[in-house]
Amino acid sequence: MKNTPIPYDIVKQKIAESGLPKVGRATIREIVRLVNEIEAATGLKYIRMEMGVPGMEPNSVGIEAEIQALRSGVASKYPMIDGVPALKKEISRFVKNFINIEVDEKNCIPTVGSMQGGMASFLLTNRCFKEKDTVLFIDPGFPVQKQQLKVLGMKYETFDVYNYRGDKLKAKLESYLNKGNISTILYSNPNNPSWICFSENELQIIGDLSNKYDVVIIEDLAYFAMDFRKDLSKPGQAPYQQSVANYTKNWIMLISSSKAFSYAGQRIGCMVVSNELYKRRFPDLKRFFSSDEFGYAMLYGAVYSLSSGTCHSAQYGLAAMLKAANDGTFDFVESLKEYGAKAKIMKQLFVDNGFQIVYNMDEDKPLADGFYFTISYPGFSGEDLIDELVYYGISAISLVITGSEKTEGLRACVSQVQRSQFGDLEARLKQFHTDNPIK
Amino acid sequence: MKNTPIPYDIVKQKIAESGLPKVGRATIREIVRLVNEIEAATGLKYIRMEMGVPGMEPNSVGIEAEIQALRSGVASKYPMIDGVPALKKEISRFVKNFINIEVDEKNCIPTVGSMQGGMASFLLTNRCFKEKDTVLFIDPGFPVQKQQLKVLGMKYETFDVYNYRGDKLKAKLESYLNKGNISTILYSNPNNPSWICFSENELQIIGDLSNKYDVVIIEDLAYFAMDFRKDLSKPGQAPYQQSVANYTKNWIMLISSSKAFSYAGQRIGCMVVSNELYKRRFPDLKRFFSSDEFGYAMLYGAVYSLSSGTCHSAQYGLAAMLKAANDGTFDFVESLKEYGAKAKIMKQLFVDNGFQIVYNMDEDKPLADGFYFTISYPGFSGEDLIDELVYYGISAISLVITGSEKTEGLRACVSQVQRSQFGDLEARLKQFHTDNPIK
Numbered sequence: 001m002k003n004t005p006i007p008y009d010i011v012k013q014k015i016a017e018s019g020l021p022k023v024g025r026a027t028i029r030e031i032v033r034l035v036n037e038i039e040a041a042t043g044l045k046y047i048r049m050e051m052g053v054p055g056m057e058p059n060s061v062g063i064e065a066e067i068q069a070l071r072s073g074v075a076s077k078y079p080m081i082d083g084v085p086a087l088k089k090e091i092s093r094f095v096k097n098f099i100n101i102e103v104d105e106k107n108c109i110p111t112v113g114s115m116q117g118g119m120a121s122f123l124l125t126n127r128c129f130k131e132k133d134t135v136l137f138i139d140p141g142f143p144v145q146k147q148q149l150k151v152l153g154m155k156y157e158t159f160d161v162y163n164y165r166g167d168k169l170k171a172k173l174e175s176y177l178n179k180g181n182i183s184t185i186l187y188s189n190p191n192n193p194s195w196i197c198f199s200e201n202e203l204q205i206i207g208d209l210s211n212k213y214d215v216v217i218i219e220d221l222a223y224f225a226m227d228f229r230k231d232l233s234k235p236g237q238a239p240y241q242q243s244v245a246n247y248t249k250n251w252i253m254l255i256s257s258s259k260a261f262s263y264a265g266q267r268i269g270c271m272v273v274s275n276e277l278y279k280r281r282f283p284d285l286k287r288f289f290s291s292d293e294f295g296y297a298m299l300y301g302a303v304y305s306l307s308s309g310t311c312h313s314a315q316y317g318l319a320a321m322l323k324a325a326n327d328g329t330f331d332f333v334e335s336l337k338e339y340g341a342k343a344k345i346m347k348q349l350f351v352d353n354g355f356q357i358v359y360n361m362d363e364d365k366p367l368a369d370g371f372y373f374t375i376s377y378p379g380f381s382g383e384d385l386i387d388e389l390v391y392y393g394i395s396a397i398s399l400v401i402t403g404s405e406k407t408e409g410l411r412a413c414v415s416q417v418q419r420s421q422f423g424d425l426e427a428r429l430k431q432f433h434t435d436n437p438i439k
Numbered sequence: 440m441k442n443t444p445i446p447y448d449i450v451k452q453k454i455a456e457s458g459l460p461k462v463g464r465a466t467i468r469e470i471v472r473l474v475n476e477i478e479a480a481t482g483l484k485y486i487r488m489e490m491g492v493p494g495m496e497p498n499s500v501g502i503e504a505e506i507q508a509l510r511s512g513v514a515s516k517y518p519m520i521d522g523v524p525a526l527k528k529e530i531s532r533f534v535k536n537f538i539n540i541e542v543d544e545k546n547c548i549p550t551v552g553s554m555q556g557g558m559a560s561f562l563l564t565n566r567c568f569k570e571k572d573t574v575l576f577i578d579p580g581f582p583v584q585k586q587q588l589k590v591l592g593m594k595y596e597t598f599d600v601y602n603y604r605g606d607k608l609k610a611k612l613e614s615y616l617n618k619g620n621i622s623t624i625l626y627s628n629p630n631n632p633s634w635i636c637f638s639e640n641e642l643q644i645i646g647d648l649s650n651k652y653d654v655v656i657i658e659d660l661a662y663f664a665m666d667f668r669k670d671l672s673k674p675g676q677a678p679y680q681q682s683v684a685n686y687t688k689n690w691i692m693l694i695s696s697s698k699a700f701s702y703a704g705q706r707i708g709c710m711v712v713s714n715e716l717y718k719r720r721f722p723d724l725k726r727f728f729s730s731d732e733f734g735y736a737m738l739y740g741a742v743y744s745l746s747s748g749t750c751h752s753a754q755y756g757l758a759a760m761l762k763a764a765n766d767g768t769f770d771f772v773e774s775l776k777e778y779g780a781k782a783k784i785m786k787q788l789f790v791d792n793g794f795q796i797v798y799n800m801d802e803d804k805p806l807a808d809g810f811y812f813t814i815s816y817p818g819f820s821g822e823d824l825i826d827e828l829v830y831y832g833i834s835a836i837s838l839v840i841t842g843s844e845k846t847e848g849l850r851a852c853v854s855q856v857q858r859s860q861f862g863d864l865e866a867r868l869k870q871f872h873t874d875n876p877i878k
Contacts, residue, residue: 053516056515063509067506070502071502074704075702112551112750116551148744153592262514267750267751288592305554305583306745311705312705312706313705
């Protein structure tokens, strides 16, 4: 029996009880459950890096606005399908202030999280042309978006962008686009799980190809303004959150409130459709919707059918936070910088103990420190590494489930790890390194 | 130019401006918009019966529980996909107390309104068997459920139950079921728009056929406990809300909070899956989900993909109202009775002025007075009747869009009409009757 930071026999027993054939192959939620049980049985605290949840409290302006809306009686009244005017206005201002893109208030639609925003988007973008029935993911990415397509009975293709950064991206994308079946390209930026951020050159390539092949770009901005190498916090002032919207008119943005505003619990996000795409007509949409106008079909077809709109009070909560950010009275980026600060320290601790950062460059620039980073250890597959680290009180997920080809890699999320745990993290990594000397 | 209660020329002008070819063929939301504009232009108030929205405020116990949850920090935390334990527990108790059906807490799942509950249900029930790919609606019904299937690219069939009440229902249903393509039967009870309530005999027929043909019944209980002919308000005491669950194990209930708890704004409903269906395995589900277990695929396939669960604070709000109803400290039916009381008076005003009630019997019993009733006027089609009534300050929708064969009929909703308007209603109906003498 090995002498590990978390008692070996208890971990072994809990793994056996879980019924998991291999911890390294478990889903995020299965790992969460297993670690919960080991923590309860041992009284010891893990360095928990498996789940991408916000690690801070939201600004009180959102909570207070929700409470005021509830007291004013919104709970009994159906919200308008397209969102309350106050929120639509602030989303439009937010897109202008922080991305420097103009979009009509009409085209700013609250959704039940970006999860619903993605679902609604697929229902439209993948059906605008009969022959274009496939979504292309620039991976690695969020596994549930692929699950959404499977649930809808829709097709997708995917590639790992690791070997296709910079100018190489163009030929790689065209190898898919020139087949004629791709309707949509989706990526997240900053990227979950690798934390790569596309360069302006890469975004221009994507935008140009969107125009050339008439393909909709869904830009998943779940980690809005979290490329901390630049100061993206000033409304109406450069630099701005990067976006493909500077290079094409054919886009949908999904702006989540979960991480940028720590509002994951209320399930509210923003789907923003470009002015041009919103009013464009696609006769093939009539197969599934009463209207062939993209925006009308999106609202009264997809969004209405999915849930009749978004929680009324939550709309007022988000509107208040966006307004404060737009007015410059609330610097929503400031508190998020703690994620980057923790990542910098944690990455160093891993590197000092023999680990490597898997995705480590944006073309010629070192990767930003942010919500996630990726790690590997010589001689271990990603699955085996998770299997082993669990005895050392460290939990993460395998990159394989994110569409990455880096089978040796793990995704580590910083949000749930407290600075007070850094001592534990260092000691555990040291022991791991000692127990597993690199040959 | 006619002398009508609402100035003829203004109504005519607003109709022209609306661009609607025929008011009687407009959607609910188009009528809402038109009437809003006429009211604004004339300063006159309509008898608004076009939209099924709650007409009262929710019990404060829900609002206060939401506020407390927000203050305690739920906004930043992802809700569990399957719902917070406190809510799951109260849903299960509620089903036992008010329907007298046992169901595990595990199988009680909050959804973003019954709209999402329906969408999630279709994603499962219509895919359990490859050959069963069609939903059968016992109509008339809620048009958006058919739209949901169109958006999903799924098939449905439908018939108007008007001529198939009682024992005749069996042969009619079997004429569909014995074709082998029906996966699911859906109806609402009490019924939107006709307010018919199935008899125990009819529910038994549906339940027996569900067993014989292995078909899932989706019971849409949007108007829970609103058959005011019986006192359904006492937890744990007969009589109970009627349900097909007394006759089959093959059911899903959709229990909306919008009308029963006047909580439409917060978009929260309950999807309840029978213990037997929840754990049943359907290999054909693997085409769309990672698991072939109905309940697992429902949660981690459909519900997760649609929105990652339901607004966190709203779950606590609904839990508190259900708990109060279960504990007997809040009689949620009492305040709803006002709908029935208004319906009784309004129906009489219509009948006194030459109108007829279209759906008027439950087998041998007079129909209940509730949230909706249906009307027609001799010599008018439903569309023409709406066209004409709009000049008399009365708005409603055509039954045709609900799958009814009664093309002469309108649906009238009582919730937005105030008792103080009954004088106006009577005067307007009298004038309409005088202006349109029955031949």
